[in-house]
Amino acid sequence: MKLSFTLNGTLVRADADPDMRAVDLLRELNALDVKEGCGTGECGACSILVDGVHKLSCLLLAAQLDGRELTTAAGLGGQAAPHPIQRAFAEHGAVQCGFCTPGMTIAAAALLAQNPDPTRLDVRRALSGNLCRCTGYVKIVDAVRAAARELADAPAETPAGEADA
Amino acid sequence: MAAGTPPGLRADALAKATGAERFTLDLAPADCLFAGACRPGKALNIAHGRVRGVDASAALAVPGVVCVLTAADVPGTNLQGIVHKDQPVLCGEVIRHAGDPVALVLAESAEALRRGLAALRVDIEPLPGVFDPEEALKKGAPLVHAGREGGNLLLRAVIEKGAARAALKNAPVVVRGEFSTPMQEHAFLETQCGFAQALPDGTLDMTVSTQAPFRDRFEIGHALGLDPLKIRIRAPYLGGAFGGKDGATVQCLLGLAALKAGGRPVRMAWEREESILAGYKRHAVRLRYTLGADTDGTLLALSCRLTYDTGAYAHLGVEVMELGMEHAAGPYRIPHTFIEGRCVYTNNPIAGAFRGFGVAQVSPAFEGLMDALAAKLCLDPLELRRKNALLPGDENCSGVVLTSSVRLDECLGELAAHPLWTGRAAWCEAAPPFTFRGVGLAAVFNGMGYGRGLPDMAIAKVELTEAGDFLVYNSVTDMGQGNAAAFAILAAQELNQQPGAIRLVQPDTERCHPSGSSSAGRTTYTYGNALLRACAAMRGKLLSRAAMPLFVDDLETLTLIPGGVRHTPSGRTMPLGVLARYLPRDDRISVAEFLMPVAQNPPDTGRGFQIGFPHLFFAYGAHLARIEVDGLTGRVRVCDYVAVTDGGRVLDRSCFDQQAQGGAAQGIGYALIEDFQARGGLIQTADLSTCLIPTALDLPDIESLAVDGDEPTGPRGLKGVGEVGLNGPAPALAAALEDAVGVRLRDFPLTPERVLAALKKRKTPSRRRA
């Protein structure tokens, strides 16, 4: 099946078998920040934004991506110019092994687009579909709240890839 | 590390936060073959069986399947194992657990692999199996390893100090208890995986998610009949491991596949279900304890029997049990101990290394009896612990004199003053409807390093590059604990350079030096110490090498500054990039080793151990849990959790807290949620929908406190704290539960079902009624 969609702002054309999963197509397209941790929607490591909505690419068919705007962690920002969420994760000790981190930042981005001033409980709820085995989540919550404060303090700045609510 | 990374930021953090860091599978070449193991026990519901035959004809007919390998195709001994080599790479005669592999399929694509595996016809004749370690020790029990001298008993060992039996007979107060702890699944987010290629020069080049790249070579070499020094293993950052990637997982299978792949690269990645089926687990343990004390609470004697279910193969079963035994009597002064351990084979999933390594299992037992003692004597549980807490210079339960740092009492002191402890009565009284509140605490410890019998050594290499920055050749895998970042900090400090001037090479057996496994809380301590020496040597070398070009005759006047060597009196500076070009490469490299000190004059209290006994360095901790128990459902909610840790001096507070919080999180999961089940050796919790770990809604904000300490032998005075945090929650939560509902549960996990049953059985209603 011929597909076309935007991936982190770039138009992509791909040819995929009907039964190919989105996570496999994305990784084939070198979006290696999209991880597979379970394949059954239980861990969130494969999280991406589809038209700004937090979804699990292991439970999407590649065919479902056609015509969509996709954002992965790399689309939020990069090392030279990190997104406030990414920088907050790094600065607040929210990263240990880092395998869950791309998916977590996607979940955080989706949250902050809808709720710019979440409580700690709001953050935990929003991230409850993303498993982390290393951190116990405490510093991840710290980081998301810090990112929220930073984003609130700079309303004119629209970070790259920030989703519309 | 990116230039300009702000100081204080963990070196790997930004690359990981932006999704730029590449883990093992991300690095696999595009033209890889795919390899997968056939583990027929699961589909056939057979945990123990004779392999009658593997019919590969249908599989070979699947388009894209390249070959099907069986035990007959394995060169070498076909036996892997870390210490005991008892685990076939491919089983030719018998499968001993439901995840045992009997065939390896190589295919051109993931889909062809899947179809090929599905098309294999394997004939397994069921054999009687044994799934309970006590049953396995009985006469006439089915043998897991037929013909093995010793039968199903892998090892019986004893630690005996003084005369415990007599002391217990005479003890004024005696408390007893039987406890059980379950298997636990590591559930690292990145499953077991790797890729490998047999190169034309005879090298086997492998990249694998492993905690022990240097040792892996020997495990692969022994199993496949290869020269270990012609095996190159690279270990990128791991997506979690916690012990489950210590010892060959994919390595031997992958090596075999590479040998048969005609020079093509091959990749193997265990899907989550396979990871749960075939990956190593924490040992389930049964514990029978007796503790005797004086009427004032002074501990006198402890006797216990520990039975570790090591599953189908030994892995590190003996070493796990050994460490558990060394900790079995708790971090307390006890003159008489008799600690008996039996490590037993069964046809259950393979038990192996898991953070807290045998100690997580004994912690709820010794702490459970301390609470029982406190209750019997009407003593405050915290005061009872302080009274008996080990102090520097004391002899621990194994008879080791603690010449290393001990700050357990200080940890307990922090809790004593903590508002969650001091305010506990009022908090419990204010329980909402249908809810019982409780507060509990626990004192825990965990040995660091390998102990005796095995050199706990690391060799660090530092290189001044032509560009004038430094490469640190990290030899110990960073599985997320941040040791690489710690090394970057140490090197920057020691060499007086900006953080951005230090780059890390992750473990690569060709470029780095053997330094043992990433385990046992040892990496920052042992490699860190080696690194400090290497950096000191580098500093001395650079100063003396700069003397000639700077025309300086007194080395004392030279100093290493960020980016250069400076002659302090005149201010003349030679940039490192310039100095580097004066030196041939082998003069720009410093290598130094460090060997962890061991207990001198070890006591003869330990019998039966080959390696491990005894340990000398321990991290200590005191934990507190505040819980709410729902009286209608038995669900336990952890409202607050405090972990106070003695890790010597704290090098990086954020990394320190990460270990405490992460360990406690796994411990809370272990105590409450992670109900790993196998019946007849068949895993019932086979994927992440039933094999549960805590989500963000299942854990509180874990508060991590550090007591001031100093371990003089450690780099910057630190000692390893990677494991101790996991040991606290099971005992602390059991204590909190007893405080809440008046019943002490001794079988873990503390499931809602067990809690509800306990609530029903209470004779007198708790004073905190719903």
Place this chain on the structure above:
Amino acid sequence: MNVLFPRHLKQLFKALAEPGARILAGGTDLLVRLRSKPDGPDGPGTLVSLDRLAALRGVTEEGAGHEPSGGLHRILRLGAACTHAELLAHPLVRARLPMLAQALADLGSPPIRNMGTLGGNICTASPAGDTLPPLLVLGAEVELASATKTRLLPLEQFLLGPGRTALQPGEVLTAVRVPVPALHTRQHFEKVGRRDALAVAVVSLAALVRLGHGGKIAEARLAWGSVAPTVWRCPEAEAALVGRRLSLTALAEAATLVRTQVQPISDVRASADYRREVAGNLLLRLAMLE
């Protein structure tokens, strides 16, 4: 395997006529099943995605519907392809059907809620389906459409057993019609799982209690999840509550009745004994509704 993306209902019915056609809504159940049994009865064949079909989405409030008692009620018509997240965020669902909103909030996890659909939850017909007890107690009807006709079926007649519904070949669940409860009706939902997110219900209870004169119960509708092959009612317990206050005593008596009637199974998540005990206990929580 083939995937089709119909944009209109006519295209949908045509697609459903393909051999081995199955509806792919959120994929959170179907794609997991396909993964574990890729060559089994669920696939391959043709997957018919609802992604591009606007017709099955949206929430509308209708003015008239008929209760068996003869009164007039408003109806909320919930498009079957609405995601759980969409419904959870919808002001009408939150205001009129708080028990359903609670169930949606407890379901799965945020991304699962962004993908999973109400229709999917119903058609999967798991004994543990989170939306099923509230919908049952609310008196929901399912709207089933084929190329030739549309029919309505009360939910309890649609759910036949674990994984089995009355959906006929060529039919699609287009909407769920939920009567809006009357004034003075208390709505309650509680889900018990082994953890607080990404949890399959071990026991759940949906309760609709209409209070009459003097705070006495005029009507109680109770439905449990995960204690039977499909959603379970206990008419005896409901009858026992009528005329009583929402007191612990009355609820405890009803709970005893429940425990004698319910016949749950043991599985990896819980034993039958636990389910039986908790099924009764959850009624006691209703004392908080007073």
